[in-house]
Amino acid sequence: MTAFLEMANVSKVFSAGIIRRQHTVAVDDVTMTIDEQSPSILAVAGESGSGKTTLARLLLGVIPPSSGEVIYRGQPVDDLSREQRRTYLREIQPIFQDPFESYNPFYKVDHVLTVPAQKFQLAATKQETTRLIHEALDMVGLQPAETLGRFPHQLSGGQRQRVMVARAMLLRPRLIVADEPVSMVDASLRATILESIRRMKQELGISVVYITHDLTTAYQIADNILVMYKGSVVEAGSVEQVIRDPKHPYTQLLVSSIPQPDPSLPWGAEGEIAGDPESMEVAATGCKFVDRCPAAFEPCAGQRPLLFHEHLSRAAACFQYDKSPALEGQNLDVVFEPQLTSQAAGGSEGPAAN
Amino acid sequence: MKAVDGVSFDLRPGERLGLVGESGSGKSTMALALMRLHKPPARIAGGKVLLDGVGDVMKLDDDGLRRIRLDRLALVPQGAMNSLNPVMRIRDQLADGIRTHKPGDSRDDLAERIQAQLARVGLDAEVGGKFPHELSGGMKQRVAIAIGTSLSPSVIIADEPTSALDVVVQRQVMETLRSVQEELGAAVLIVGHDMGLMAQIADRMGVMYAGKLVELAPVHDLFTNPQHPYTRLLIESVPTLMAKRALASIPGAPPTLINVPPGCPFHPRCPSAFEPCDSEVPLPTAQNGRVVSCHLYPGEAA
Numbered sequence: 001m002t003a004f005l006e007m008a009n010v011s012k013v014f015s016a017g018i019i020r021r022q023h024t025v026a027v028d029d030v031t032m033t034i035d036e037q038s039p040s041i042l043a044v045a046g047e048s049g050s051g052k053t054t055l056a057r058l059l060l061g062v063i064p065p066s067s068g069e070v071i072y073r074g075q076p077v078d079d080l081s082r083e084q085r086r087t088y089l090r091e092i093q094p095i096f097q098d099p100f101e102s103y104n105p106f107y108k109v110d111h112v113l114t115v116p117a118q119k120f121q122l123a124a125t126k127q128e129t130t131r132l133i134h135e136a137l138d139m140v141g142l143q144p145a146e147t148l149g150r151f152p153h154q155l156s157g158g159q160r161q162r163v164m165v166a167r168a169m170l171l172r173p174r175l176i177v178a179d180e181p182v183s184m185v186d187a188s189l190r191a192t193i194l195e196s197i198r199r200m201k202q203e204l205g206i207s208v209v210y211i212t213h214d215l216t217t218a219y220q221i222a223d224n225i226l227v228m229y230k231g232s233v234v235e236a237g238s239v240e241q242v243i244r245d246p247k248h249p250y251t252q253l254l255v256s257s258i259p260q261p262d263p264s265l266p267w268g269a270e271g272e273i274a275g276d277p278e279s280m281e282v283a284a285t286g287c288k289f290v291d292r293c294p295a296a297f298e299p300c301a302g303q304r305p306l307l308f309h310e311h312l313s314r315a316a317a318c319f320q321y322d323k324s325p326a327l328e329g330q331n332l333d334v335v336f337e338p339q340l341t342s343q344a345a346g347g348s349e350g351p352a353a354n
Numbered sequence: 355m356k357a358v359d360g361v362s363f364d365l366r367p368g369e370r371l372g373l374v375g376e377s378g379s380g381k382s383t384m385a386l387a388l389m390r391l392h393k394p395p396a397r398i399a400g401g402k403v404l405l406d407g408v409g410d411v412m413k414l415d416d417d418g419l420r421r422i423r424l425d426r427l428a429l430v431p432q433g434a435m436n437s438l439n440p441v442m443r444i445r446d447q448l449a450d451g452i453r454t455h456k457p458g459d460s461r462d463d464l465a466e467r468i469q470a471q472l473a474r475v476g477l478d479a480e481v482g483g484k485f486p487h488e489l490s491g492g493m494k495q496r497v498a499i500a501i502g503t504s505l506s507p508s509v510i511i512a513d514e515p516t517s518a519l520d521v522v523v524q525r526q527v528m529e530t531l532r533s534v535q536e537e538l539g540a541a542v543l544i545v546g547h548d549m550g551l552m553a554q555i556a557d558r559m560g561v562m563y564a565g566k567l568v569e570l571a572p573v574h575d576l577f578t579n580p581q582h583p584y585t586r587l588l589i590e591s592v593p594t595l596m597a598k599r600a601l602a603s604i605p606g607a608p609p610t611l612i613n614v615p616p617g618c619p620f621h622p623r624c625p626s627a628f629e630p631c632d633s634e635v636p637l638p639t640a641q642n643g644r645v646v647s648c649h650l651y652p653g654e655a656a
Binding site: 047142156158186187189192194195214215217218219221242243244254255257258259263268 | 525
């Protein structure tokens with residue numbers, strides 16, 4: 001058995017400046033597998049500048065990694081033949097944040113549905129294409145009669161985003177990478193879109209990588225989560241573990257900062273260190289969060305913490321948990337929930353070892 | 355079309371009043387109209403805004419209006435990135451408003467005031483010498499608060515002050531706004547769409563739908579015992595970290611303001627709609643310190 005999509009020690013470094021060259025590590029050594037047999041929704045959470053969108057672009061093959069490899073069905077994405085790359089591009093579909101920018105305003109919305117259907121030769125006849133398009137629109141709760149034949153500006157933001165979900169679904173992908181799909185949609189419509197993403201997993205067996213800054217929706221729809229801070233994975237595991245009982249001080253800060261719709265609940269964490277995360281420099285050595293961490297102690301400034309396997313379905317990159325073993329090969333698969341059963345049977349090498 | 359239709363409320367000294375609604379509900383239009391900052395073709399067809407010691411803001415002439423803006427009534431705009439002048443240092447942008455209202459101040463007084471103002475919102479003095487592009491989103495929003503409150507206004511209108519910020523920064527900026535407001539004893543009107551944020555920051559809260567204020571209540575009462583069906587559904591549709599459940603949404607879509615349904619504007623989407631709802635506009639009724647506009651609650655007219 002070969003894994004569907006793997007990231008093996010993937011890093012991405014952006015460099016800028018000519019005289020004083022600056023390097024920004026947008027994604028720092030991520031290893032994980034997206035499995036085909038057990039579809040799941042993985043949330044990638046973090047603030048702006050955490051590297052979550054870069055991670056999405058690496059999965060989509062839009063940018064190459066600086067080191068490490070993205071492996072599609074056992075083969076590095078760089079080495080895919082033309083034919084294989086075509087399948088790869090069909091099997092992994094993106095949904096972007098802004099439902100305005102994804103459309104060409106001169107074409108009717110049908111365009112975004114018919115063109116991919118033709119390009120990837122999904123159907124032999126026109127009737128068949130139309131049937132597939134209607135099916136996809138039904139799936140996201142849109143009436144084909146009220147949607148097709150219109151121009152993008154005639155639809156609401158929520159409708160436009162749902163057409164984008166339908167477009168992704170139409171291609172029968174194995175993985176959907178959704179980058180902040182609901183952050184620009186009104187609150188009352190968010191639920192509908194998230195619900196159709198959840199149905200993709202349940203009814204069509206499509207895995208989803210859900211990139212978001214919103215831990216609440218992540219908790220609601222995802223099975224597993226990976227929390228990033230300045231390019232590094234700080235905590236990963238099942239959403240129940242990571243969000244309900246966060247262990248890394250950064251995750252704790254994030255969770256406690258979410259304003260809960262209940263005036264009697266507190267807002268904010270104790271012992272927080274003031275500081276503007278957006279303008280803070282990252283130390284060259286040591287934990288990237290050390291300057292803001294209320295729990296920092298002496299090893300934190302000296303070296304980068306590994307991901308420690310603190311709980312069956314969670315790992316945290318924090319020295320408070322260094323009594324637990326480090327994750328083998330820093331591979332996140334072990335802590336993600338659906339893989340747990342095969343993990344227990346297959347030993348530490350995981351299901352990919354075949 | 356009416357973007358805001360017959361809304362009445364009072365804002366008490368030192369209180370934080372939240373105003374929520376979906377996009378197109380008229381909440382921002384209302385906030386801008388309070389300061390008469392609406393742009394043509396929008397006009398104010400009627401109504402009064404009474405400000406303590408000033409009278410009706412709607413009746414002021416241009417000069418009178420200029421004098422109370424910033425000094426008495428201040429705005430912290432949405433998306434500070436777009437409200438700051440990109441080619442002016444922060445210090446000069448702060449000085450601009452102060453100088454206009456206090457032309458007699460000496461240079462030293464002005465410099466001191468700017469320092470104090472930056473410190474008040476938690477920024478270092480050196481930020482004054484920077485340009486907006488050198489600051490992070492959270493810092494820019496703090497600058498916007500510093501400018502808005504530079505003359506110690508009695509009313510601060512904050513229009514979605516943190517909508518583009520990450521959660522941690524959002525909370526920090528909100529806490530700054532709260533501390534400045536408490537220090538000044540000013541009243542704040544916070545306009546937004548995030549129910550969670552309102553629950554944490556507001557004392558009282560108003561809910562707008564299709565240009566009308568459908569419910570106004572102390573924040574605790576509103577969340578524990580919402581009266582208007584729209585308020586109830588709005589609260590239920592907010593995902594929380596408490597329990598995993600099917601994500602709820604309000605059936606249907608908000609009306610466009612060009613085509614507001616007759617009677618109660620919410621009746622086509624309302625699970626409790628009954629016979630008078632599609633024909634009679636519900637009037638606001640007052641009960642136990644709250645105001646509701648819904649036929650389910652026939653009470654005394656507010």
